[in-house]
Amino acid sequence: MNRWITTLAVALALSPVASFAQETGLIGHWEFSPDRTQNSGMRAVSGKEVSFSGGPRVVKDPPPARVELAGRDESIVIASGIDKTLLPATEMTAEAWVRVDKTSQWGGLVGALQDNGEFERGWLLGFVNSNFSLGLATEKAGRMTYLASTKPFETNHWYHVAGTYDGTEMRVFVNGELTATSREQSGPIFYPPAAPFVIGSYKDDDERYPLTGAIHDVRVYRRALKSEEIAAHYNAKKSIFPKPAPAPRFFKPAFGPFVDWTDRRSAVVTWETESAQPTRLTLELPGGTLRQLGDQQSRTSHSVTLDNLEPDLEHHYRLVAPDEDGRPVVSRRYQFDTSFFYQPARLAAPTKPSTPAATAQAIAGLGARDGYSLLFGATDGQLAAELARQISADIVLVEPDAARIPNLRAALTESGAQGMRASVHHIPGAQLPYGDLIANLIVLTGQKPPAVPAAELHRVLRPSGGTFAVVGTDIDLPAYRQWLEGSPLAEAKAGPNPQVAFVFTRGKLPGGGEWGHQYGGPDNSSCSQDELVKGDLQVAWWGDPGPRPMPDRGNRNPAPLSVNGRLFIQGNRILFGLDAYNGSILWNWSAPEVRRANVTRDCSNMAASGDTLYLAHNKFCIAVDGQTGSRARRFEVPRSGANGPRDWSYVAAGRDLLIGSRVKPEGSYLGDDGEWYEEYAPDQVSRVTSDLLFALDPATGKSLWEYTGGAVLNSTITIGDGMIFFIESRNPAAVQSATCRIQNELLTDQHLVCLDQRTGKRLWEKDHDFSSLQFMTYLVYGKNTVVVTGTDRNKHFHTTAFNAPSQKQPSGSGDDIAAAIGGRVLWTESHKEDKGHHSGHLQHPVVIGDVFYSDQRSFNLTTGETLRKDLPERRGCGVMSAGKDAIFFRHHFHGMWDLATDKRSQFMGIRSGCWLSMIPAGGLLLAPETSAGCSCTHSIQTSIGYIPKRR
Amino acid sequence: MNSSLPSPSVAVDVRRRTLPLLTTLLTLALGTASAFATDWPTYRHDYSRSGVSPDPLPKSPTEAWSWQSQHPPQPAWQGEAKWDGWNKVYDLKPRQIFDRAFHVVVAANRAYFGSSADDTVRCLDARTGAPLWTFHTEGPVRLAPSVVDGRAYFGSDDGCVYCVDAATGKLTWKTRATPVDRRIPGNGRLISVWPVRTSLVVQDNTIYTTAGMFPAEGVHLVALNAADGSEKWRQIQSDLPAQGYLLASKSRLYVPAGRDNPAVCDLQSGKRVRVVEGAGGTYALLTDDMLVFGPGKTGQLGAVEDGSSDQLATFQGNHMIVTPTRSYLHSDTEITALDRARYLELARERKRLTREQGTLGKKLKALGNKPGTEADRTALQAQLADLGRKLDDATQGMDQCLLWKAPSTWQHCIVLAGDTLVAGGKDEVVGIDATTGKVAWTRKVTGRAYGIAAADGAVFVSTDQGSIHCLRQGATQASN
Known part of the structure; x- marks a missing residue:
């Protein structure tokens, strides 16, 4: 540790930090104000600039100027590692003007620490539940002492908090008054090899407790300020903080917002307001770039299309609406992720008129448009490709003849459907390899029935709306009737369209239960009454x-x-x-x-x-x-x-x-x-x-x-x-x-x-x-x-x-x-x-x-x-x-x-x-x-x- | 004879036990022209998944050709949860994704890759990008083939293992990796309950692979005869899935298990030797004496020494490149070069000290505040403080192993070709001088570059948009 002090002394002599110091021992002074923000961070009043991530909001209206933290993924970093030129060695003071809106088991205002099991190093000005605290570990003690103020703080109130350590005694001050002391620690502060030096968070390798609240300013010194100095700091600014701080106001739409994805690069956001008013949307792209969207039209139903989004990343947005006095009020920071688009790829329209379009339309008209479709008897891939354009299902062409498969695949490839929209399975036998109840739609288009028995198709057909159909104008009806006989599919009737010779819709699975409420039924029994799910x-x-x-x-x-x-x-x-x-x-x-x-x-x-x-x-x-x-x-x-x-x-x-x-x-x-x-x-x-x-x-x-x-x-x-x-x-x-x-x-x-x-x-x-x-x-x-x-x-x-x-x-x-x-x-x-x-x-x-x-x-x-x-x-x-x-x-x-x-x-x-x-x-x-x-x-x-x- | 050897003019053992030495030797012996002749016959060059090629790259490669898939890759899995609420850990890393791009392998001037979008394996002319053949399977092909002795071997989500002629794409043989053909909806497609999701290792005329996702259904670890696909042995795991690229040494097979930690199996029998300790993930790298894998929960690689289960060291990073003298660590924000030998020496020392610290800590805890133990307590505390200082020294010593550090926005992939690190980021790849860490060149690509191969004096970049870009010296651009 002595070596560190020596190193520190040299570093201080060379460091630009030393030249920033306007007060004796001042390492840094960060006063949060929009006037100081730059790129993705903020200039310090004195000392090193800080960097932001996660979108902390720096505002000054209404006063005091401050950074608002929502307790999510915002972070304010002074240094990502242990930089001894930025940290006090033995004596120290950390102080902050802070408003805590939500208490937590641990909270951080400023500090650099690791507190992981028995590995306890560094220091932190923060809070423990509802009490402001200074946590600090010295080499001598080898463990952290969290010295907490004896009086709890109130949420949504501004406080001046200071923690000092003079090498022998830790002190905590709240609003200029000494509230706790401890002599458990002595000697140089014991720093971990690595830890981020951050504002507004308790953060180490194992844990992170982000602050929900606001910070006006933070100062760190490499000396223990005297009581009078701390009181003077408190008195100098106390008049600018409202008592209690007004609860933050957020615009809340009457209905919504909702985000409906169009694809992985675009989405539509809709919301409603109680009365007709202009609202707008501020989109925050990954990386922090902002886009203002919407117009000044007064209406109750609002909609904004978001284009050119980054695929597979989290985006954020806020809605902004005027209050009764015309001042803009922002909503909470909402998020959505462009990777949450799950619909199948759309296929381009065919370059020439599609022959089987009418047949595909007849099939699509049966209503089973999602999930999985099995198509038997395809003579080429055109029908499957056209069907893939008209419905959302994953289409599988079941083909017993290996020789026909290359042509089928060629057609699917040409249409763009091959693979993720339609594929060919070579199934030469009478038994299908597919699991029970998985197919939403099974369509036979061959003139003759397939070698697969009707009962086998029924096994695969999904209950509660799964549809079986025989489609075509030249099918061998007697052969199909014979094939259907004796199977549950024999109930198939003629379809609504002349092209649909037979159609059958499977009903609910007998004995299958339902889980329509939190605990099964509204009886809260946590039992669905399902009789089927048992055994292996x-x-x-x-x-x-x-x-x-x-x-x-x-x-x-x-x-x-x-x-x-x-x-x-x-x-x-x-x-x-x-x-x-x-x-x-x-x-x-x-x-x-x-x-x-x-x-x-x-x-x-x-x-x-x-x-x-x-x-x-x-x-x-x-x-x-x-x-x-x-x-x-x-x-x-x-x-x-x-x-x-x-x-x-x-x-x-x-x-x-x-x-x-x-x-x-x-x-x-x-x-x-x-x-x-x-x-x-x-x-x-x-x-x-x-x-x-x-x-x-x-x-x-x-x-x-x-x-x-x-x-x-x-x-x-x-x-x-x-x-x-x-x-x-x-x-x-x-x-x-x-x-x-x-x-x-x-x-x-x-x-x-x-x-x-x-x-x-x-x-x-x-x-x-x-x-x-x-x-x-x-x-x-x-x-x-x-x-x-x-x-x-x-x-x-x-x-x-x-x-x-x-x-x-x-x-x-x-x-x-x-x-x-x-x-x-x-x-x-x-x-x-x-x-x-x-x-x-x-x-x-x-x-x-x-x-x-x-x-x-x-x-x-x-x-x-x-x-x-x-x-x-x-x-x-x-x-x-x-x-x-x-x-x-x-x-x-x-x-x-x-x-x-x-x-x-x-x-x-x-x-x-x-x-x-x-x-x-x-x-x-x-x-x-x-x-x-x-x-x-x-x-x-x-x-x-x-x-x-x-x- | 070892059937693991790739076919082109310069033979490189894909197990890469001595590859870095070869790098120097080859460069010296073969000169510039011949040095552009090494293949990249399997994912990340070899079954150690080193990502290291002896081929030096041209000083300023440009795009020779590009190929664009009709649809982007369809990874089986999406990202990890947003955070761990209990431990207040944010920015969790995905631990079960391995197929964000169509990873390219290169052999005999042909480039091969599988597609999770259209269920195929394709072969392009590596010099021109011209399509040579396309082979269809009945499910997504999520992992790159291995090309050995003129044959391309790969698996598919349809549950089958395929062997095709590498020149023509004609099927040589095909075998189902499990006894039963049962297909159900899985990751949005109608696929086998036992998809092949660990790539294939082809070594000593034997193919090693796995099939299966769900331990309760049985996860099959199989060895097949490379000549005809007949079964040599089969082991069924009932505790871990198998996802990611297999690794192999002469005697061991390393089976990534998605979010869980890799299993180490005996190559001759498939029997489980152990499951290593760590924080899970599908990225893995085998060096001479240790398995490095991750990215764990937060982008941390763990290193486990041969014969051991517990970790020797952890590194903040997503990928690592290892040479006999250096390790290059690749994180979301920087690339660092370390003095490997010294670093490992200190890591071992730190591990020893940590164990000692734990032992003393337990002794101290056992003493509690019992009367009459003050002296013992004081002595133990002094020892612990001394150990703390030594630990700090070791840690600081490890910091001093840093040879260079460079900021990076190319966090998706990294390989080493000759003395150039090639790293992939969003819409670009860069060549970095491995000696100094300076960026030598930057080239645009379409999408996030998750896959890079270096062979035949060229760089092949695969992106999450389904693009494949080939960069060569003095190239004139062509595209499909």
Whole structure:
């Protein structure tokens, strides 16, 4: 270390830094102001310039001038490595004017450190949770001391913070006052060989905690300033900082924005405003170049086309709109990635009129336009090429005769379809090599039937809309009738077009379940009732989306949904519709205002029924067309009794009923800071509550009923057998909460309530003490039994089952109703969580038939009798899902427990995330990629479908 | 005789155990004209995946021809997650992508490459770019062929291994790498459950390859007779996939496993020897005495010595070029040249010190604050402080192994040809003097240059837009 000091002395003598110093010992002074920004950085008042990345915003209006940091990927770098000419050796002072908008476990204002396990070096002026701190390691101590101010700071307030070290004592000053001292460290500062010297972030090799807030200025000295000097610095500027700092204002569109990709270089952004006004879009290209787009036309629907984008890279944009005084207000910084375009390549129009265009049109008119098409009997490649122009499917020409293949490929190559749009498979036999249920469209065009039996084609045909057709004008009808006979395809009829001799559309797979809500059905049973997914499974398909568009694995994100042969996946502010049987991406779009996390304490923002995905977005619920992704229909959250803005929260969807709930904006968790929500802390376990439940007719949007009572815990809203159950707190403080996010202390006066699903009328209610459910509150329904469960802060499960008979509303009120009709306690059970790791205390239960599975135990649903205490171990943070015959979970990797054989199996190499992400539906086990961000080296990150092996 | 040897006039062992020495010898012995005669018969020149050719390059090559695919490459996988929220790590590197470009191999003045866009392998005249033949498979061909003894060997996502005549493209033999033909939608195409996604190593009349993605379906590691494709041995992995380019030494086969760490297998039997430790990735390089692979989570290469599982050293970078005396480290922002021998010596010293530090740390922890242990604690703390200083010395010594450092925006690929480093960036490639780190020339290409081959005195650049550019001395441009 002495050698370092010597080196430093020499360096100081030679360094230009020394000549910048205007105050004694001043190494650098960085005052953030637009006047000083240059290229992708900023000049210092004194010392070395800083470089920016990730788009920190330097603004001066309204004062003070500052850099605004959103806590994402912004960074402000003084030096990328340990440059001893820029760092104090023994004595030091670091000070900053800062506004912290969001606390975190660790925070950094300025410093250079490595704190990785036992390797602790460097120093950092920052904060620990809500207390400003100076962290520092000396060679003598060998470890860091984080000296924290004794008084916590308030978010959204400006503070002057200073940390000093004089070689023997560390001090922390807040607003000019000494708030903490320590003599744990002495001697020279112990620097790591490598560490970035940064502003606005706690950053070392292992971790990064970016600041959410703003910084006005930062100074670093190579001496310990005296108390009077620090007080003088505080007093010199304190008058320019508002108290408290006004919360940052962001423009938020009434609807949108949405990004629809056109290809990997262009996209269209659309959004709506409440009133007609001019808005514009500022596009930030990778590398920081800005483009201003849009016009000054006043309108409510806005659209901008983004061209010449960089392929396969992340782009950012902000929307800008005038406020009531005409001053521009910017939105949050949104992002999208040009690699998230998944549609097949478009083919150029043919250079000469295409002979088979009419035939291709007839085939395209059958409606099965996506996924995979098998084409038999092609005489040349022209029909396939033309078909590839008219539909999106990947077309496979199945050809038994090897001699004909070169010509087929030549035609496909000439059209540009060869390979990624159409290909030829040489299949000489009667058996196809293809997996079950994968083909959206099978077309025979030969005059005679193929050698492949009709039953074999039916095996490959996708349920829920897969189409089989015989197309041609000179086909041998008797031969085809004979060929079809005895197979399920014999139901084929003459087609709508004279060219279509036979057409058959396959229906739903009998016994295939559906997963239309967060926990399977609206009964929250986490069971799809699928009867097919059991026994040995094999891979049915794999592919996108991969980890890139997905949220971090740990945020307890909304589950995927699957109904009617489609799979809906909510990525990180991006929605996907897939074909559940072959993984084809039907559509996807970016929606940066659509996000929900910590569903453990909230509810999902989507549900699916029939051909529609219902998606809560701000005050709307969008009825998304499941096949095309169209957002043409939407419903607005009711305004009854609301004295301010409200958002749509809960969603449950049936054929003729759409049930929703209402929250105050900003009430939902977003999970943007990598939260795992597994600790017992107010900002993790507080429940999101609704102030209104309501039902609409999804066909007309007509309001059917509304219910107001207490603060309804979203995580408990449950529907079964025509009844809606939930727990609400009637504590006025909870009901009148400003955020709808309620801490446990306010969750008093709780009632279990049962409504009639058709009318919204209260059938019964039960006043019950649920105060032991501190980590979370779950509610599930089955067999006229409603079960409430959760864990206390010591991770003990507490479960109570109530009777919930399906009855008409009786006369009477209050407790009389509960006693006579429902809400009678059937059984209770408590135990210390069995799992003991990986969020075992947050496990959501499963109900299959009359068995209640919770933690690692099972119980009789109606009697509470303990059936097993030895459910298979589940290593990992996910929760269970089930079909009728199997339970799925993460056990290191994708795991399955077959109930009939009691056999546990796992699919090595692929793992799911930290909530519910493996769903059995439609005869498949569907597992979108949800392990995104997992630092481990599990070998494959992919979305995948599994199917039972053929018996 | 070793069937690994490429066919043209200068024989270079594709295992490249002694290639850097050959570089000097060849240059001295053959002079300029003859020195432009070495092939690049497999991905990154040899089965060590060295990316090093003895061929010196012309001082100022220009584009001789270019070839453009109708559709760009269709990589099987997209990028890594945006961040690791638990550990607050940003800018994660993709660890399972290996097929961003149509990587070119060159033998006997012919250039060969597979296509993930139209399922083919193509052969062009390396001098003119004229198409010579096209061979179709029934699935994407994601990895470059290996050309040995006049035959081109490659695999496809259709699950088959192919051998074609390198001059004519006529099929010599074809074999399915797994016993069963089952095809399902995979990465957007109807392909085999067991696609061939690790390239082929052809050595001593034997082909080594793999088929399979999902351990639960079985990942097949197979050895085939190069003459007719008949099976020599087969091992089935049930824990790791196989993705990326295989590497081989005389006795070992190294099997990249996508995001996971490579497995080391016995070449004679295919039996697993070990799985090395590291942070995963499909990029790998075999030097005389160690396996270097990555890019791990954040662009970090790990080096594991022969016979060992744990890492000797890690390097901040995405790729590395190794010669007997130097290592060139290629990161997103810079290229550095290191004194290799000294660096490794210090790395070994640091590893030893780190182990010692761990042992002392455990002892200190065990002492806790027990009464009467103050003296022991003080002594241990002093030893730890001393070790810390030695570690710093070793680390600083490693820093001093730096021969030169140059900023770089050409982060996608790097090779060494003669004494020129050729690096690929966005829309351009550069030639860099390997001795000084100075940029010697810059040439435009279409797209991000993820693949570079150097043979026959020329540079072949493959981009993510499906372009292939050939740069030669005094060339006149032609394009398809």
